[in-house]
Amino acid sequence: MDIAQRLAAIDELCFRPLPAEHGGPPxxxxxxxxLESTRGLRGGGPSGRAVTREQxxxxxxxxxxxxxxxxxxxxxxxLDTVLLRTADEEIPEPWAGLARRARMAYLWEAADTGRWxxxxxxxxDDGDEIRLLALATPTAPP
Structure with a gap:
């Protein structure tokens, strides 16, 4: 996926209908x-993971x-601080899940969409593939 395709996927996140959250309203x-994912790097050596992480x-x-x-x-x-907070407080999804998967994120409140x-x-997780993620939610970050 090139940068234009990644931007298009993020644009779609701004307007795609969101599902209900655990029995909540639509x-x-x-x-x-x-946006990108490794294949076969799960449990791979530190040097290969480091190169991919940098890319x-x-x-x-x-x-x-x-x-x-x-x-x-x-x-x-x-997101390390968010992950630490999960031990003592209930952090809403998707933020708790993102903190379990990533160390840092860039975050915006997308204008005129009501979404973060x-x-x-x-x-x-060294036992999992490395992924470039984008997420959209109406839930403000903690």
Whole structure:
């Protein structure tokens, strides 16, 4: 997927109907789109994972530049602190799940959509594939 296709997928997240969240009203859920994913890197060596992580971070950063021009700048959001908070408080989805998968994200409140958009590299679990993720939710971050 090239950058134009990734941006189109993110644009679609802004307007695609959201599912219900665990028995809640329609539109209370979230969507997660995998923009890139490794195949066969699950449990791979640290050097191969490091190279892929760097490449996916570069993809994320290139998307960040384009989205910052559209929605304004976004500082990196440390998901380690969100993950730590899950031990003592209930963090709503999709934020708790994102914190279990990624270490940082860029985050925007997409203008005129009522949705939050996050962009992250899911690389926390060495036993899983590395993924470049975009998510959309009406739930404000904690």
């Amino acid at each position: 539109g209370s859920g979230h969507h997660v789109v995998v 996916y971070a570069a993809y994320r950063d290139a998307l960040h530049e384009r989205l910052a021009a559209r929605w304004g700048p976004s500082d990196p959001w440390n 958009i996050a962009l992250a590299v899911a690389d926390r």
